[in-house]
Amino acid sequence: MLEVNGLTKKYGDFAAVKDVAFSVAKGEIFGFLGPNGAGKTTTINMLTGLAKITSGSVNLSGIDLTRHIKQAQQLMGIVPDESNLYEELDGFENLCFCASLYGLEKRMREERARHLLSQFGLADTGKKLFKAYSKGMKRKLTIAAGIIHEPKVLFLDEPTTGIDVASARQIRSLIKELNKNGTTVFLTTHYIEEAERLCHRVAFIVGGEIVRCGTTDELMQEAQRESIVQFSFDGGASKITQVIKVEFPDYTVEITGDNSIRIHSPASINLMPFMRFFEDNGLTVFEAKIIRPSLEEVFVKVTGIEPEKMKKEKEGRKK
């Protein structure tokens, strides 16, 4: 759906985005994750025709963006981080106006506007002026406006930054729903949990460069230095630990609760011998869970950037 090669943006001598390459498949949610000033907005602006490309190529569904931007924009929904809607129009009017820009006829645009207001939980506020909306409501209406013409690809710049937790959760599930219904999504975020929960594939961007790119599973494998399995069972953990250490001397055993332990190994762990062992010792296993590293661990390992710092910087700036 989207093929990007050698994408570069220079402001004078300063390269904000350097030789970036990636592709997004149809039906994917692809995320750009990075700290302040990493080049996320600059990239999304180039991909959507809002900023001039210094060099490189972008191909959207077979259309060369540098040559046919208007044609490509028909396929795009664009949701900037700062809303571009009109303060003096109400919710319904804003949506109808956006629909008219895409050439939808009156009956169709009113139908779409009503449908979207209801889908985004804004049906009661359709007659309220945009300037009277809360931040969360503003963001939701801006997203609704971005999909008024049912785009094939939706570009979202920091969709949940600076809004309340409940609205952010609602927006994430709306994005998932849109994606389930066939919309390909490209988003930027500085929230690691958001990238982990929402995206099929993620690129880490730092200093204008992609430093890693892959599915969340692929990225996590990199931080996986050992295999870990957690067993929960109906017996005392400390007592059985001594026996396990004798029976399985090659594994490290860690007590994680009164009735749970973790087995660590540099190689992959075969569960069956452990299940048999618990059974032979008269214990019932409730759960055997493979413990994986989080995307946060991977991000810190690859970039050396502390996620909390990244979040605080951003939240501070938005206030």
Ligand SMILES: Nc1ncnc2c1ncn2[C@@H]1O[C@H](COP(=O)(O)OP(=O)(O)OP(=O)(O)O)[C@@H](O)[C@H]1O
């Ligand atoms: N118009 C401009 N002129 C000069 N430099 C710019 C301009 N716009 C952005 N930059 C610089 O380009 C770099 C990337 O900025 P960009 O806004 O793309 O980062 P970002 O990852 O979106 O950051 P944030 O999360 O803070 O929005 C930054 O160093 C920024 O200062």
